[in-house]
Amino acid sequence: MHLVQNSSVDEPALGLRERKKRARREALIDATHRLVAEHGLDAVTVEAICEEAGVSARTFFNYFETKDDAVLGHTPWPLDSAATEEFATGGPTGNLLADLQALVSSFLTDAPIGRQRVARALELAAKEPRLLARHLAWMEQHKGQLSALIERRLGDDAPYSSEIVGSTLLFLTHATFLRWDAAGGAGTADEHVSAVVADLRSILTD
Structure with missing residues (x-):
């Protein structure tokens, strides 16, 4: 896999506090990836990850609920990006399904942890099936974060419910991750x- 490291937010645009938080999160993800690649998921503990990254367990749990989340690089949804703003205001095409597709692509392509870490997470998840189940559970758990974005897009007189559109967004994200x-x-x-x-589309029109 030859994916270039990328971030949805340029370093100069972040304040010192946010840069430190992002660096610490990335250090935890990188340490987790190294240890899991070498020893396997079940053999790696949170304590070992913290020792590898040089942080306390308290710091670890400020960023991740479980070691599985650290492997997957789970971060808050990037809802302050140009792509999400474009979606909320009716773009980029005006067609809801096409715009959901573009939004999912932006979530995965411009992930805050960078495409290289996403690629490593995918590689490790392929060897640890339970990680895919955790990924789905995490998305469901954080579905509420998408509600405001969906409601902005739909407005007051939308023919669709925000719950259905939000569930479709989660489905597309998870299905793309699996593929x-x-x-x-x-x-x-x-x-x-x-x-x-x-x-x-084929399933719905069959």
Whole structure:
């Protein structure tokens, strides 16, 4: 997998506090990836991750609920990006499903932890099936974070409920993650989400 490290927010745009928080989160993810790749998920403890990263257990739990979340690089949804603002204001195409597709692609392509870490997470998840279940559970747990974004997009007179649109967004994100994982991290997020949407259209019109 040859994915270039990328971040949705440029370093100069972040304050010192946020840069330190991001660096600490990335250090924890990198330490977790190294240890899990070497020893396997079950053999790695939170204590070992903290020792590897040079932080306390308290600091670890300020960033992640479980070691599985650290492997997957779970971070808050990037809801302050240009892509989310464009979606909320009716873009980029005006077609809801197409715009959900673009939003999912932006979530995965411009992930706060960078595409290289996403690729490593996918590689490790392929060897540890329970991580995929945790990924789905985490998305459901944080579905509320998407509500305001969806409601901004739909407005007061929308023909769809925000719950259905939010669930569709979560489904597309998870299905794309699974498809990308099955491909061993090869290809781009946009390619995989496009394939998922094409499959969904076929199912609904069959």
